[in-house]
Amino acid sequence: MTAGATDDEEPRPANPEARAADPEARAADLEARAADLEARAAALAEQTVAGDRRALARVLTAVENRTPLAEPLLRRLYPLAGRAHLVGITGPPGSGKSTLVAALTTAARAAGRPVAVVAVDPSSPITGGALLGDRVRMQAHSADRDVFIRSMASRGHAGGLAGTTTAAAAVLDAAGFDLVFIETVGTGQGEVEIAASADTTVVLEAPEMGDEVQAIKAGLLEVADLVVVNKGDKPGAQRTAAQLRSMLIAGHGDATGGSLAPGRPRPRQPQVLVTTAATGDGVGDLLAAIDRHREAAAGRDRGAAQLVRAEAQVWAILAERLRARLHDDALRATTNETLRAVAGHRLDPYAAADRLLDAVDESPARRRYSREGGSE
């Protein structure tokens, strides 16, 4: 990974070593670098909002790779977001998420609505590589200027999304897409992070995937705003839908929502729909139900879902920042010493956490652009 200049390259001082030794020159370099980043972010954000798809793609890369441009970009774009309907699509591998997203996109485009898709697939825990295959089902839309599809690798993030998926969705929102579909990795029972990232969460089931007991287990179905039995042309689809309906009604008497989304507006019981994404059967009804959910949620408890999403985002960044601070020059020694004390059972983990929080309190925050490389 050496050849080829890119626009993300840092400006180089004439004599790096001499300048590094001179604090004033170093400060001037940092200043210049910050100004350069701001100027590039301003230009990219402006192009993105104006509809430049190449600029949008580069903004998403900066956000996904957490380059130094990501923060100044999000500072500009985040205030413009908040208008799109973010729709999470989740369910087990092979239940038809990508095909359903493609079919929903067709239905939304027929109504003239611009659509963006963020599709997450898993990264290999062994090599870090990933095979991102969701576009295969979405090819019909690749020539449409008002459809933007972006694949993301989960990069070790658990929970069904990548760590930067919510930020990527906010960028697509700011770029003016009316509907943003967020497709998770194939999920099992516990990957419920999507509920905090989306306004409306659609959980897919395939026919004959389990009996009623599966439907009353905790997890994915609890965070569903809509439940879809896809592959409706397969035998057993209607029976599966009927079983889900009866169990979800029975179990939903006094549900107050999980701890992941306290106060989140939810239907008394999620509607269960049957679709055949491959033919489009039932997809129009599903899109209408998705729209209705957003309207109902907005009327009932405006802002609760946004608050949950804000908390999840800020919390993740806070944890990341705290970790970075604890490993910077001023605190690294204290951090390492404290961790060794816990490892040696000389200090308990709670006291260690308090000690590190105190250390952060006492250490002055470093300037924003003084972080070398700035990948965090």
Added chain:
Amino acid sequence: MTDRPIKVLIAKPGLDGHDRGAKVLARGLRDEGFEVVYTGLRQTPEMVVSAALQEDVDVVGLSILSGAHMTLLPKICRLLREAGLDDVLVTAGGIIPDEDVPALKEAGVAAVFGPGTTIASVAEFLRANARSRD
């Protein structure tokens, strides 16, 4: 920081319906630590370029067995340049006669990998030649 995976689009332009090779390569590059976007069969040049642009890939790998490479590959290279993607590395694989390779390189294809090429050598070429990211 410089250790972000290289992002590769594997696409099959044209009408042949045989994508075993493309899938083996996609899987192999995944195992080499690349992030591989696979788009499936029967892509038009416009679809390939649109996918490359939206995904902001570093590399476009084109598999072609139909014999239409002298038409499709130069067109894809031209459309990529017109879309502002001139820093994207373009490689090709499949059944491509040796005598066509110089003209393809002239058109913008950086490398042509014929039958028998190992995944490891493709990976090595991409690591050495893909644009760098920070």
